[in-house]
Amino acid sequence: MTSYRQLHDGWTVSGLPATVPGCVHTDLLRAGRIEDPYLDANETALSWIGRSDWTYETTFAAAPRFGERTDLVCAGLDTVTEITLNGERVGETANMHRGYRFDVGPLLRDGDNELKIKFTSAYTYAEQQRDRLGARPNAYEEPFNFIRKQACNFGWDWGPTLVTAGIWSPIGLETWSVARLAEVRPQVTVTGGVGRVELRVRLDRLSADPVKITASVGGRTAQATVDGIEALLILEVDEPDLWWPRGYGSPSLYDLVVSLSAGDQHLDSWTRKIGFRDARVDTTDGGWTVVVNGVPVFVRGINWIPDDVFADRITRDRLATRFQQAADANVNYLRVWGGGRYESDDFYELADEMGFLVQQDFLFACAAYPEEEPFRSEIEAEARENVVRLASHPSLLVWTGNNENLWGHEDWDWxxxxxxxxxxxxxxYDLLPRIVGELDPTRPYWPGSPYSGNPDRYPNDPSYGTTHIWDVWNTDDYTKYGAYRPRFVAEFGFQAPPTFSTLRRSISDAALAPDSPGMAHHQKAIGGDQKLARGLANHLPVPADFDDWHYLTQLNQARALQFGIEHFRSLRGICAGTIMWQLNDCWPVTSWAAIDGDGRKKPLWYAMRDAYADRLVTFQPRTGKSLTAGGPLTDIEPGTVVPVSAPPALVAVNDGTSVWALQTTVSRRNLAGEVLASFEAVAAIEPGDAVTLTLPDEVATPGDPLTEFLVAGEVTWFWASDKDIPWPAADYTASVSGAEVTVHARSILRSLTLFPDRLSPAAETDRAAVTVLPGESVTFTVTSAEPLDPDALTSRPVLRCVNDLIP
Incomplete structure (x- = not known):
């Protein structure tokens, strides 16, 4: 009989009380020995923690029993350790991304037992390996590519440098006899209405006696009597309910139960929820199209980073909140980025239940990695463990070899x-695809992100496979997204600061300014503030103060990503998906995230929700010439910006499951709201299709591009940038009734946004950046745990629009 006993109590770390699972930083914080590393510039004073050695110790009672084995099971140690029990060496570890199991039965004694885990500084180990093997290029001056540890602990362009150590995952003693289930690997397929589970089981044994394995799923049972260490059981379920991704059907799940017995003695058990689905990535035409149960799925995705620097803070409830925020934004796909971790069982169980598709990167990011020992063996061990652990999850769509390393090798002077x-x-190109092919053969493997489908082809060619678009943020205006004709966009993003309440919680600058000390410390991107300023200068009025700057930079971020997503979605038939960088943050920081480090929604979240709606209406520049993959829309050279003066067309995209009978009025208006010309747009759009409607010249051609715009429902198109438009001064009335704030416009109000978190940190609203025409009204519904001052709620800086910057 297998029994498990947690060893989470009574720990100390170098003499201080320690929480397990946890890490040194959070223990020091609880003990009052350090300031919160997320506040102000406290991070910079804490680098000594990552450069120090730490020892965790505990004492536990035990009573060894004859004929049984007791293992010390460490699900995750961060990272380089030496383990002793009662003064005797148990083993060593050097990989955060895998678990370890040690036979400690011979070392146990009756009564108290002393367990000690010494953690050597990650820097000490990584720098020794670097010196031994020779330096390799990477994106930052940190040795993260010489240790199997979460890379972003060493800092990133959105993350702090907080190099952790500790028992970050459960630890305990497992006692067993006769045999145990060492590995259970279900391979789930569905063909011709029959769901099939090929269940491969590997045993650890203490005796050669025959044992029986029993498996059941969906009312079907299979058994095998085994006198070796491996077995294959096959179960078939007729007409199972299929697992579908979000928006396409129910994510149906089945309990798969496996038990191990010897005679009448129950020895061990294993239970998971599985889903029957056929999922693949179609690359036959050089593109990258997700197909589930025979249905092409346009990916409306987000990139996911670890939700906190300190893994013990990432609870199932916290993940559920973040997943619901993604679902509410019409996201159907999560890419787990390769500089973080193989995500947790909680993460994947929630993804299964909620119908998210998941792309899991193997953990290599933005660096050249040595292939010599001990790394080759460690990487093989971590890959095998995590492929087996995650292969049962229907949400997991594809394994990816790395983040940007193929591109880096080709393009970054490596x-x-x-x-x-x-x-x-x-x-x-060799080890990882072989492991996936052996252990998870029904799931595709893709060598990198980006990758163009052929090792002899430039890895970031937008005409093939998956591409990352970062010239827009780094060097160009966001309208350059319009020059791309990509097959699949796996990363693209634009920065903005976090919400005001998050800034005020984390930064104590007496007066906030874009370059005040706390703000500067919480901007990790090289040249980030200058890039924010360039983006504003291209589109929006000059901010007069910090409140203006905060509103406008957040608005510009939202517009940039909405522009990109809508453009890429309008290329249905060429482009098969977008994965926006990024959903979440791991601490309070100016970044590309839609949800800030305190879990609050930035205006980008609302823009993403609208741009990812099942049914999308968008104005797009079109000249009637054909679209080609990777190439320009017209005769404009690739890499240039499609001018906003190009005639707009109305594109309707249907990612719903039924035909969409579109009927909307498109009108050309002036700033007074007067209709100058109109057109009735009518179309039937099939599921998974897009229709482009050419507008008549009298609608599509402005008399004065500075003062005219197009309207279709709540969708607008302006020929000119806001900075060049002669906006009337904002004129409106606003009233508050319960949770509703209603604004009635007497003048046009451009990108009207409510920021209730400025009054109460937990308060939020249901919409942002709404353009309201003269004579019309809009109502914001505010969620708040406490009453908010109506006068403050309806005036600057809580209620903002672009034209209230007009003197």
Whole structure:
């Protein structure tokens, strides 16, 4: 009989009380020995923690029993350790991304037992390996590519440098006899209405006696008597309810139960929820199209980073909140980025239940990685463990070899610096695909993100496979998204600061300014503030103060991503998906996230929700010439910006499951709201299709591009940038009734946004950046745990629009 006993109590770390699971930083914080590293610039004073060695110790009672084995089971140790029990060496570890099991039965004694885990500084280990093997290029001056540890602990362009150590996952003693289930690996397929589970089981044994394995799912049972260590059981379920991704049907799940017995003695058990679905990535035409149960799925995705620097803070409830925020924004796909972690069982169980598709990167990001020992063996061990752990989840769609390393090797001047040294190619093109092929053969493997489908092809070619678009943020205006004709966009993003209440909680600058000390410390991107300023200068009026700057930078971020997403979705038939960078933050920071480090929605979240709606109406520049993959829309050269003066067309995209009978009025108006010309747009759009409606010249051609715009329902199109439009001064009335704030416009109100968190940190509203025409009204519904001052709620800086910047 297998029994498990947690060892989570009574720990100390270098003499201080320790919480397990946890890490040194959170223990020091609880003990009052350090200031909160997320506040102000406290992070910079804490680098000593990552450069120190730490020892965790506990004492537990035990009573060894004859004929049984007791294992010390460590689900996750961060990272380089030496483990002793009662003064005797148990083993060593050097990989955060895998678990370890040690036979400690011979070392146990009756009564108190002393368990000690010494953590060597991650820097000490990584720098020794770097010195031994030779330096390799990476994106930051940190040795994260020389240790199997969460890379972003060493800092990123959105994250702090807080190099953790500790027992970050459960630890305990497992006692067993006769045999145990060492590995259970279900391979789930569905063909011709029959769901099939090929269940491969591997045993650990203490005796050679025959044992019986019993498995059941969906009312079907299979058994096998085994005198070795491996078994294959096959179960078939007729006409199972299929697992569907969000928006396409129910994510139906079945309990798969496996038990191990010897005679009448129950030895061990294993239970998971599985889903029957056929999922693949179609690359036959050079693109990258997700197909589930025979239905092409346009990916409306987000990139996911660890939700906190300190993993013990990421609870199931916290993940559920973040997942609901993603679902409410019409997201159907989560990409787990390769600089973080193989996500938790909680993460994948929630994804299964909620119908998210998941792309899991293997953990390599933005660096050249050595292929020599001990790394090759460690990477093989972590890959095997995590592929087996996650293969049962229907949400998991695809394994990806790395983040940006193929692109980096080709485009970031790595080759001269490497001078022939290994950089990871053997992992991405050989080791990892072999492991996936062996252990998870029904699931596709893709060598990298980005990757163009052929190792001889430039890895970030938008005409093939998956692409990352970062020139827009780094060097160009966001309208450059319109020059791309990509097959699939796996990363693209634009920055903005977090919500005001998050800033005020985390930064104590007497007066906030874009370059005040706390704000500067919480901007990790090189040249980030200058890029924010360039983006504003291209589109919006000059901010007069910090409140203006905060509103406008958040608005510009929202517009940039909405522009990109709607453009890419309008390319249905060429582009098969977008994965916006990024959903979440791990601490309070100016970043590309839609949800800030305190879990609050930025205006980007609302824009993403609208741009990812099942049914989308969008104005797009069109000249009637054909679209080609990767190429320009017209005769404009690739890499240039499609001018906003190009004639707009109305594009309707249907990602729903039924025909959409579109009927809407498109009108050209002036700033007074007067209709100058109109057109009735009528179309039937099939599921998974898009229709482009050419507008008549009298609608599509402005008399004065500075003062005219197009309207279709709540969708607008302006020929000119806001900074060039002669906006009337904002004129409106506003009233508050219960949770509703109603604004009646007497003048046009451009991108009207309510920021109730300025009055109460937990308060939020249901919409943002609404353009209201003269004579019309809009109602915001505010959720707040406490009453809000009506006067403050309906005036600056809580209620904002672009034209209230007009003197």
């Amino acid at each position: 080759k001269p610096a490497l001078n022939g040294r290994t950089w990871g190619a053997g992992f991405y």
